[in-house]
Amino acid sequence: MIQQNPASPTPDWRLRDQMIDAPEPVVLEWLFHEDSLTRRLTRLSHDGFSVTPLFEGWQRLRSDECLALQLPEGSEGWVREVYLLGYGEKWVFARSVAARAALEQDGLHMDELGTRSLGELLFSDRAFARGPLQICQYPAQWLPQADATQGLWGRRSCFTRGALGILVAEVFLPTVWRAIDQAADISKERH
Template structure:
């Protein structure tokens, strides 16, 4: 469970056309790919993909999450943090959040996903519409301690169905870039 502290301000989440000094083509392609990341990672891993839950529960959402979901600061929501693994390596850290009231009214049971991918659920339900992808250099203090590194690329988008919005953030770990581009740097340092 990762908490925002006042000493660490939220990053600036940017749309593709707002990036200055964009990263490599391969990095951009993965960050802004509109299809299911679960499906892409499953293909990349030759079907050796799984989800490793880290935390699930109700807690106050971070300020940037409240803003993205158009909620008052300090609103409570369901938080799900998982690793997406390929070939038994942690490739992506994912954090998904939804407002408590909207989730309870909608009847979606995020607490019952277990090791099932949330992305699989969202992309299989045509009632969910995906908002624009945004990216940032994800703050190290928001990552689990074992993977807390500065400069990792993260992306997020909001999936909406009626009054329910689920904000999904995905952070690409160096192991993912090694699998995507075996001869490339661990993660592109160029760009904003």
């Protein structure tokens, strides 16, 4: 579980047209790509994709999460934190949250996902609508200690189905950028 520091700064989540210091084009393209990240990582890893759960349970949501889900400050919700892996290597840290009341009313059992990808579930259920993608440099103190690095790019979007909103944040670790670069180099060699 992530230890949260209440004094930590709230990240500056931005839409694409609000970018001031935009990252390099390949980073920007991955951050704002609308398709399922699970599917992209599965292709990148030649089906060597897996999910490792870190934490799942009821927890007080962070201020930025409450704001994004239009909940009162300090609301409780279901929190799921996982690593998305390619070839057994941690590529992305993901944190998904949903309000307790909305989740219980909807009947979605996020607690039964285990090593299944939440993204695959959200993209395969046409009843879910995805909100706009926002990106930021994710606070290091919100990452697992082994990957607590300043300046990592993250993105988030809210998936809604009726009254249920699931906020999904994905933080790209340096290992995924290396894999993306290697795949691009191999592709160039073939052409």
